[in-house]
Amino acid sequence: MAALSVQRAKARIAIAFVLLFVVAAALSVGVYYLGKLQENIASQESRMALEAINNAASIDEALARYPSNRFLKLMAMATTAALETSAASEKLSREIEPPALSRGITLAAASRGDLEALRRDLKIAETNATTFMPRYLALLKAERDRLENYALSLNMEKNVASRFMQDVDRRHAEIAAVISKMLAARAEYYRAYDKCVAALLAEFGIYKVTNGQFIFPIQYMADRYNVAANAMASAAQRATELEQARKILAQPALKGWEQIAGGG
Template identity: 50%
Template sequence: MPSDPDAKWRVRLAFLSLFAVFAIGVYFSGQLAKLQEGMAVRQNRTAAQGTSEVKQAAEPLKPRADDKSQPLLAMATKAADETDAAIESLTNEIAPPGIAKTIEFYHAASPGDLEALRRDVKTAETNATTFLPRYVALLKAEHDGLEQYARANADRSTATRLLASLERRQAAITDFASRMLAARADYYRAYDNYVAFLAREYGAFKVDKGQFVFPLQFTYNRYNVVAGAMTAAANRVGELDQEGR
């Protein structure tokens, strides 16, 4: 989750390039204050640089300078740009803005504030769980449009090779998107458990010098359990981010 409410997790899809996503990181120390502050997972934008990939993919399609591959590649690039914009727009819908909170929020939050945050987190979890078919539909639309154009404007061999390459890339994109969305859903689920715990303990804990203070060791131990689960989920998202890079 971004510490900046305006920051959004985005996805950049370029033609014949692998899925690139926004990085989600987490800082979570053993101290209660840092544990709390580390709950916000940063999303750092990684833009897919498709130029070199498109150039490499184009090489087997242009054995000579005067062939008909250039209009096909231009169409492919246009289709990729349109899909990229559609995926970015869809991705922005996953998490409501301002979902990440710092310890200052919990210090001043009312029970209503905590419940509102839980609703937003549950919305993000539901979206991460159910959005994959919408990504697949965007990829299919790109594939179908490019296939129709290639069949009509390129020789059969060129069209077949281009579409085979596109299908391999889109299969990799779909697999990665599936795993990343599942990991994000797990994170939001753990995030909800974290907020639910604090809501149950409302009035019993306090914030002193940037740290949560609980009256009982038992409560402190339970806090560490829910906080640790959230960290583990965030770490999994971070691992997938590295794979995406």
């Protein structure tokens, strides 16, 4: 009888192991198909986002058609955040110059006191142009943190969220590079402007103004002023071109969002 009991106990243990194996296998299959279902849902959501982007005039219009689509929500937030960062950057750019300098001055009609005050403002503007980069970078970081937190709140798939943040980082790196060059061009502009004003102060009361043009009695005086004026114009053009490039980069590229949604 004891031997029979031992055999029965062994049989129950064997059956238990078999059942445990069956349950584990069933759970594994269930997890596998659940993962596949989630992938299919994500793929379908991606296709819906791509279709909405291709057929809509704007992200907002696409989101109105598919208000629960996470990809479109993320794109809408990215667009809004980029525009707000761009507006903040433009405001910061205006703060580089003291108010009097921003209003402008007619050099031909300026007094000695006006020219001296102008030089002081130009020195301030040049200093600001060479020290404001960290403030621009802080704006980009705030945008990045905002987008990363929003992507997490949407429970985006890890690979999608990763591609999204990589795209944000790439765009921000390009913007930062342009801003750095723009600030350098503006600093160069203020230095050249200051040299123009310094040339006028050095010859104040000697030069004449005819039809808005400076007439110097000696050629080297004219050459000194013209060299500075040409450098000033060249730097101003570069700064303007770089500012336009920054504004373009500040706009999220639609194709970039398509690639993120489509897994490209």
